[in-house]
Amino acid sequence: MILVKDNRCDFCGTCVAVCPVDAIELREADISIIHDTCIDCDICIWVCPIDVLSSDVTKEGVTHD
Amino acid sequence: MTDYDVIVVGGGPAGSMAAEAAAKQGAKTMMLEKDRDIGYPVRCGEGVGATGLKKFIDPDPNWIATTISKVRMRSPDNTQVDFGMQDAGYVLHRRLFDYALANRASQAGVDIQTRAYVDGLIIEDDSVCGVKYQYMGENRQLTSKIVIAADGVESRVGRMAGIRTATKLKDMESGYQASVGNIDVDQEMIDFFVGDNWAPGGYLWIFPKGDGMANIGLGVSGVHAKNHNAHDMTHAFIKKYFPKASVLTSVCGGIPIAKTLKKITAHGLMLTGDAARMVNPVTGGGIITGMEGGQIAGDVAGQAIQSGDYTIEGLKDYPQRWHKSEGKNHETFYRISQAIEEITDDQLNKIAHRLVKTPSENLSLLKIFTAVAREKPKILLDVTRAFAGV
Numbered sequence: 001m002i003l004v005k006d007n008r009c010d011f012c013g014t015c016v017a018v019c020p021v022d023a024i025e026l027r028e029a030d031i032s033i034i035h036d037t038c039i040d041c042d043i044c045i046w047v048c049p050i051d052v053l054s055s056d057v058t059k060e061g062v063t064h065d
Numbered sequence: 066m067t068d069y070d071v072i073v074v075g076g077g078p079a080g081s082m083a084a085e086a087a088a089k090q091g092a093k094t095m096m097l098e099k100d101r102d103i104g105y106p107v108r109c110g111e112g113v114g115a116t117g118l119k120k121f122i123d124p125d126p127n128w129i130a131t132t133i134s135k136v137r138m139r140s141p142d143n144t145q146v147d148f149g150m151q152d153a154g155y156v157l158h159r160r161l162f163d164y165a166l167a168n169r170a171s172q173a174g175v176d177i178q179t180r181a182y183v184d185g186l187i188i189e190d191d192s193v194c195g196v197k198y199q200y201m202g203e204n205r206q207l208t209s210k211i212v213i214a215a216d217g218v219e220s221r222v223g224r225m226a227g228i229r230t231a232t233k234l235k236d237m238e239s240g241y242q243a244s245v246g247n248i249d250v251d252q253e254m255i256d257f258f259v260g261d262n263w264a265p266g267g268y269l270w271i272f273p274k275g276d277g278m279a280n281i282g283l284g285v286s287g288v289h290a291k292n293h294n295a296h297d298m299t300h301a302f303i304k305k306y307f308p309k310a311s312v313l314t315s316v317c318g319g320i321p322i323a324k325t326l327k328k329i330t331a332h333g334l335m336l337t338g339d340a341a342r343m344v345n346p347v348t349g350g351g352i353i354t355g356m357e358g359g360q361i362a363g364d365v366a367g368q369a370i371q372s373g374d375y376t377i378e379g380l381k382d383y384p385q386r387w388h389k390s391e392g393k394n395h396e397t398f399y400r401i402s403q404a405i406e407e408i409t410d411d412q413l414n415k416i417a418h419r420l421v422k423t424p425s426e427n428l429s430l431l432k433i434f435t436a437v438a439r440e441k442p443k444i445l446l447d448v449t450r451a452f453a454g455v
């Protein structure tokens with residue numbers, strides 16, 4: 001599950017743009033992950049410029065291009 | 066009867082240009098913006114080329130921070146390649162610039178609603194016929210003949226209509242920028258730092274903003290972003306090179322350096338600006354290309370309203386005109402950006418060492434990118450095409 005660190009998000013939408021399944025909802029000052037849709041690919045975690053997101057699952061050897 | 070002929074989602078440069086162009090064709094037009102303010106927050110380095118800007122609006126001292134006539138490019142080992150450019154460009158006050166564009170649209174007759182977050186489309190028989198949105202916690206909807214999605218990098222409107230807009234990690238720059246005060250930099254020069262130590266898979270920029278201020282930011286390629294955090298790298302750079310500077314504003318943001326989406330229209334729907342991935346993949350500049358895309362989209366939408374055909378067929382001039390004006394350059398720039406991505410820091414240093422020997426008055430973007438193409442001959446033709454006369 002993708003976790004959002006409280007009071008840290010800048011609401012820039014970079015994560016939304018890369019999410020392959022449209023599982024992130026973003027408003028002017030509110031972000032939420034639609035957990036039922038999320039496939040835990042983790043790319044939103046990597047792309048976030050200020051490390052807002054994290055995962056509670058540890059995965060080994062997963063790579064993306 | 067629909068509430069509006071055209072509804073534009075997003076009040077950035079692409080949205081305002083689209084809305085204005087549609088209204089000028091006589092279309093009854095509404096622009097919806099989710100944020101409280103048009104033009105704020107500013108997630109942008111604010112640099113634009115002069116020639117591109119002047120195609121759409123006369124430069125106005127109210128929103129121009131500095132006028133640029135010099136460019137510096139630094140290689141990974143900090144070799145500095147300088148050259149001059151007549152009439153090169155401007156660093157804008159984008160908050161005021163975006164405002165000016167929206168104001169111009171409103172004077173063309175566009176209705177504008179801020180605090181309006183679009184969270185769904187009205188779709189009938191496969192055609193987009195309006196939007197659902199929230200205004201201050203209240204669910205509302207408006208019907209239309211055409212919706213133009215100018216909702217930025219975070220665009221979801223295209224997805225709501227089933228268009229695949231997700232950007233690959235390798236085509237996304239993870240960006241961060243600090244606007245700093247108390248910094249002494251040449252006010253007529255933009256300064257670029259390329260290489261893995263500054264910004265892997267992207268570059269770092271210093272754009273002067275006048276009165277001892279500057280925008281310092283960087284973009285890291287999505288594939289490197291796992292191990293390189295744009296926020297940390299920007300602050301480390303400022304601390305090292307400008308320890309006396311204070312950060313007045315900081316923002317993060319994504320810069321899509323992807324190919325323009327294959328599909329930028331559906332029945333009753335057009336995508337434009339960052340939402341259609343129109344950013345120049347080499348420079349990461351998306352203000353002017355977004356304005357260009359937006360203006361064409363609005364113009365074609367206005368004509369479609371007159372002819373009464375809002376299907377993909379009725380909107381087909383849009384992708385065609387985009388391709389002719391900017392789209393084919395965009396493809397060229399994308400190929401160049403892919404090749405540059407493969408160039409190592411050693412090669413960049415070598416190129417810079419060669420270029421510093423050339424007197425700066427003999428240098429131009431064409432010369433510089435031709436030197437780059439010596440390392441990657443497959444892009445030589447593209448480079449000549451892209452930078453001839455620049």
Ligand SMILES: Cc1cc2nc3c(=O)[nH]c(=O)nc-3n(C[C@H](O)[C@H](O)[C@H](O)COP(=O)(O)OP(=O)(O)OC[C@H]3O[C@@H](n4cnc5c(N)ncnc54)[C@H](O)[C@@H]3O)c2cc1C
Binds near residue numbers: 100221337
């Ligand atoms: C760090 C950084 C530096 C950059 N530097 C430069 C530069 O120096 N020069 C340059 O040319 N370009 C630069 N760019 C790119 C440039 O900022 C964008 O390409 C440009 O803003 C795109 O304009 P747009 O109108 O398409 O989108 P935007 O300006 O992003 O406008 C989209 C608008 O849509 C609104 N919106 C989104 N979703 C909804 C919704 N569901 N409902 C209602 N409204 C919605 C948003 O709030 C936003 O106001 C930079 C980008 C970043 C991130």
Ligand code: SF4
Binds near residue numbers: 002038042043044
């Ligand atoms: S982990 Fe992947 S699927 Fe889940 S929200 Fe992030 S990008 Fe989307």
Ligand code: SF4
Binds near residue numbers: 012014317
């Ligand atoms: S990329 Fe990071 S800062 Fe930007 S909206 Fe997503 S979580 Fe927030």
